[in-house]
Amino acid sequence: MSQTLNASTLLAVPLAPLVGAVLAGVFGTTFGGNRIGRRLSHTLTILGVFVAFVISAMTLKSVAMDGARFNQTLYEWMVVGGLKMEVGFLVDGLTAMMMCVVTFVSLMVHIYTIGYMEEDDGYNRFFAYISLFTFSMLMLVMSNNFLQLFFGWEAVGLVSYLLIGFWFNKPSAIFANMKAFLVNRVGDFGFILGIGLIAAYAGSLDYVEVFGKGGALAAMGFPGTDWMLITVICICLFVGAMGKSAQFPLHVWLPDSMEGPTPISALIHAATMVTAGIFMVARMSPLFELSDTALSFIMVIGAITALFMGFLGIIQNDIKRVVAYSTLSQLGYMTVALGASAYSVAVFHLMTHAFFKALLFLAAGSVIMGVHHNQDIRWMGGLRKYMPITWITFLLGSLALIGTPLFSGFYSKDSIIEAVGESHLWGSGFAHFAVLAGVFVTAFYSFRLYFLVFHGKERFDQNPENHAHYSDEEPDVGHHDDHGHGHGDHKPHETPWVVTVPLLLLAIPSVVIGFITIGPMLFGEFFKDSIIVNLEKHPAMEELAKIFHGPAQMALHGLMTPPFWLALAGVALAYYLYMVNTALPAKIQAMVRPLYKLLDNKYYMDWINENVLARGARLLGVGLWKGGDEALIDGAIVNGSWRAIQRISGVVRWIQSGYIYHYAFGMILGVFVLMTYFVWHEQFMQLVRLLQLGR
Numbered sequence: 001m002s003q004t005l006n007a008s009t010l011l012a013v014p015l016a017p018l019v020g021a022v023l024a025g026v027f028g029t030t031f032g033g034n035r036i037g038r039r040l041s042h043t044l045t046i047l048g049v050f051v052a053f054v055i056s057a058m059t060l061k062s063v064a065m066d067g068a069r070f071n072q073t074l075y076e077w078m079v080v081g082g083l084k085m086e087v088g089f090l091v092d093g094l095t096a097m098m099m100c101v102v103t104f105v106s107l108m109v110h111i112y113t114i115g116y117m118e119e120d121d122g123y124n125r126f127f128a129y130i131s132l133f134t135f136s137m138l139m140l141v142m143s144n145n146f147l148q149l150f151f152g153w154e155a156v157g158l159v160s161y162l163l164i165g166f167w168f169n170k171p172s173a174i175f176a177n178m179k180a181f182l183v184n185r186v187g188d189f190g191f192i193l194g195i196g197l198i199a200a201y202a203g204s205l206d207y208v209e210v211f212g213k214g215g216a217l218a219a220m221g222f223p224g225t226d227w228m229l230i231t232v233i234c235i236c237l238f239v240g241a242m243g244k245s246a247q248f249p250l251h252v253w254l255p256d257s258m259e260g261p262t263p264i265s266a267l268i269h270a271a272t273m274v275t276a277g278i279f280m281v282a283r284m285s286p287l288f289e290l291s292d293t294a295l296s297f298i299m300v301i302g303a304i305t306a307l308f309m310g311f312l313g314i315i316q317n318d319i320k321r322v323v324a325y326s327t328l329s330q331l332g333y334m335t336v337a338l339g340a341s342a343y344s345v346a347v348f349h350l351m352t353h354a355f356f357k358a359l360l361f362l363a364a365g366s367v368i369m370g371v372h373h374n375q376d377i378r379w380m381g382g383l384r385k386y387m388p389i390t391w392i393t394f395l396l397g398s399l400a401l402i403g404t405p406l407f408s409g410f411y412s413k414d415s416i417i418e419a420v421g422e423s424h425l426w427g428s429g430f431a432h433f434a435v436l437a438g439v440f441v442t443a444f445y446s447f448r449l450y451f452l453v454f455h456g457k458e459r460f461d462q463n464p465e466n467h468a469h470y471s472d473e474e475p476d477v478g479h480h481d482d483h484g485h486g487h488g489d490h491k492p493h494e495t496p497w498v499v500t501v502p503l504l505l506l507a508i509p510s511v512v513i514g515f516i517t518i519g520p521m522l523f524g525e526f527f528k529d530s531i532i533v534n535l536e537k538h539p540a541m542e543e544l545a546k547i548f549h550g551p552a553q554m555a556l557h558g559l560m561t562p563p564f565w566l567a568l569a570g571v572a573l574a575y576y577l578y579m580v581n582t583a584l585p586a587k588i589q590a591m592v593r594p595l596y597k598l599l600d601n602k603y604y605m606d607w608i609n610e611n612v613l614a615r616g617a618r619l620l621g622v623g624l625w626k627g628g629d630e631a632l633i634d635g636a637i638v639n640g641s642w643r644a645i646q647r648i649s650g651v652v653r654w655i656q657s658g659y660i661y662h663y664a665f666g667m668i669l670g671v672f673v674l675m676t677y678f679v680w681h682e683q684f685m686q687l688v689r690l691l692q693l694g695r
Helices: 007-027 038-066 093-116 123-142 146-164 173-202 207-212 212-217 229-244 251-258 262-271 275-283 294-313 318-341 343-370 386-402 408-420 428-454 464-469 497-525 542-548 551-558 562-580 584-591 595-598 604-653 660-694
Strands: 070-080 085-091
Touching: 007 038, 007 085, 007 093, 007 123, 007 251, 038 093, 038 123, 038 542, 085 093, 085 123, 093 123, 093 262, 093 275, 093 343, 093 497, 123 146, 123 262, 123 275, 146 173, 146 251, 146 262, 146 275, 173 207, 173 212, 173 229, 173 251, 207 212, 212 229, 229 275, 229 294, 251 262, 251 318, 262 275, 262 318, 262 343, 262 386, 275 318, 275 343, 294 318, 294 428, 294 595, 294 604, 318 343, 318 408, 318 428, 343 386, 343 408, 343 497, 386 408, 386 428, 386 497, 408 428, 408 497, 408 542, 408 551, 408 562, 428 551, 428 562, 497 542, 497 551, 562 584, 584 595, 595 604
Parallel strands: none
Antiparallel strands: 070 085
């Protein structure tokens, strides 16, 4: 088989979802006259994503089995000086893997959406948005230059704004999408600064050309400082990743994004937007390898996110928010791996996490549908017998999340812990502690959620919202919630096949994908030309390779390692607190009230953002407006100049009256002033001379 890939075929991967998005978004909405119905809208968008997935799978096969590669410019937009701005694709192991993950998860979300958004008025618009989101992410991961990378980067941010605020009549949704948009702008400012520095000092936006000049960039200093230029570039790029991949302190947008429909929670938090930062840093590994300072910074930020965001998941009662905080924590794990130069481990965890996290989000959505859109886990319980498919798939996803041996999450998560343990960079000690402690925390909040939802006493009739809105005496059969589903029967029920089939299909890779792919992805040559590591300075992957003897042996060995026992302890504690001694959690909460309040207020990060940063910016803006614009510019410079001219002209106009007697008076006054001046001047000079003679 040919060692190159066809440009036209690759172009169909992003364009197929784009075509579906345009058709559904234009002809399926009031903008285009509602010319196509719901069935045709979801058929077109699903077909587009399916075509993209099939081609992506074929591309992955060619890349993995035949060594095929592709790196070409497809369209030259403009040339400014010597800087070329182009659209092109770079397809290697990293890109092919990302293409498959994005398209497969997106396909499952599209199918799932048929059931979840069945009665929503914005059905066609939603399908248009998620297909457009898929196009944006594919353009990002397939790019071969920084310009196209930035286009995809901003496009996923824009579409996520539309999706998070999809229910635009809800004030909380509007607040959440604006918050996501603004926080990401902070990160994107750093990202574009990094790209600007690369363009200025490397003279190119093409990946290969920039990577080839990495040595020259590493030898330069940042003008006016003692910093190394490559360190500044890498940290600026990573600030962009902090926004997109929700790293502390730019993580605050992600939990609030749960205001959007559940399918986009799975799409944004599993395989697409939040993994863009992880992918970008892995793609830029030739640059990041040149700065130990940047790598240490990345590792510490990731460790803080992995541990402290996990703590917040312990106290959440909204089923989607628990899963959202687990996403934050797992993104921290990926970031720690990047800092340890274990880029392949980071993207390996990205892949495994995409499957089991999409599964957990979609299963959470299935639970929400099954209990008539109640999201509070305190009013669930005993769902196992009502929703058997959702139950078993949720359990499989949870086991993968906590790193149970043989499950996909075990191989990637344990590899991260081992890699950080082998790192010798500054901050690796704290990072290793954080990822180990995070194992216990993850297991505890994951199975707290699992036990409260699927086991124990049924608590549906205790939900105060149910009693407030519709009671047994006066059933509100026609009630519709924000999701558009009507319900009158309060008994939980399993969801339709369009919801459960994606759960089953996602459960398969959540269990087996790690076992199958760990060898070639971490210790083979799958990423040989896409991820570059200096093994002499950063030997973590080399040390991991020495102790790897196959996935089966790794799973067997995992039963005797601290992460396994920490995870088991977390599950056992969750079982005891929420299945055996159910009164104890409330007592513990009362005993540690200040700590609970700190966690409940999310470390007061939202308060700081809203009352310090936002109000400070508002005060600064008002000061610049009132003091700078109105008082200085408008008042002193613009208005002050014309007022001075007005006063001077008023005086001159009074003098130049045109009356002869005014001019005659002026002449006489002038003669008097001159005569007086000369007389007094002569007398003054005589007085001076007399004083001098007197001496």
